[in-house]
């Protein structure tokens with residue numbers, strides 16, 4: 001039988017949002033269903049890879065045959081990613097929160113009756129994609145990031161490609177009228193150092209299969 005395109009390869013994927021605790025009962029989060037990340041994990045498994053999925057909190061059932069590690073915060077996600085590298089391909093599809101609450105109380109914050117709401121002091125989260133992109137020894141052969149933007153899509157994606165040292169950025173317009181956020185379809189543009197490819201609108205599993213097929217081709221051509 002013909003061997004599968006990613007047989008013997010390890011693919012690591014981040015997916016879903018992160019939750020950044022404010023106190024024991026509240027959190028800050030990004031919107032992310034985790035659908036595109038899980039579709040990538042399935043597609044990589046179907047292509048023969050060993051797959052590790054590091055997922056923030058999502059409402060989806062975990063995919064079969066895939067090692068899933070659930071995390072809450074960006075700090076936990078980074079630690080999980082580092083502990084599962086090396087990988088041949090890493091795809092950072094998670095919508096990681098940019099900030100966490102700097103001083104988390106051990107107790108639930110209560111209204112104090114003064115009418116003055118509490119101030120939240122935020123601190124920047126680690127950039128997982130950039131950390132891996134700049135890593136001397138653990139950088140995967142192919143490192144793929146996502147860019148969800150509501151304006152200046154290609155300009156922003158190209159900036160991310162360079163700053164985070166990714167090989168490819170999968171860019172998508174997530175303006176509310178597109179219905180991409182939480183929806184089942186996606187229209188993406190693949191941004192790499194040689195240019196930009198416009199892909200037609202597809203279901204998220206098809207986007208995932210296309211990305212995985214391209215990734216397999218990239219590895220075999222090196």
Ligand code: C5P
Nearest residue numbers: 092093094096126127128129145146147
């Ligand atoms: O800068 P922005 O959040 O738009 O970049 C998106 C890309 O960077 C995605 O691939 C996302 O998973 C990754 N990212 C990350 N860690 C962060 C922020 C973003 O890995 N703290």
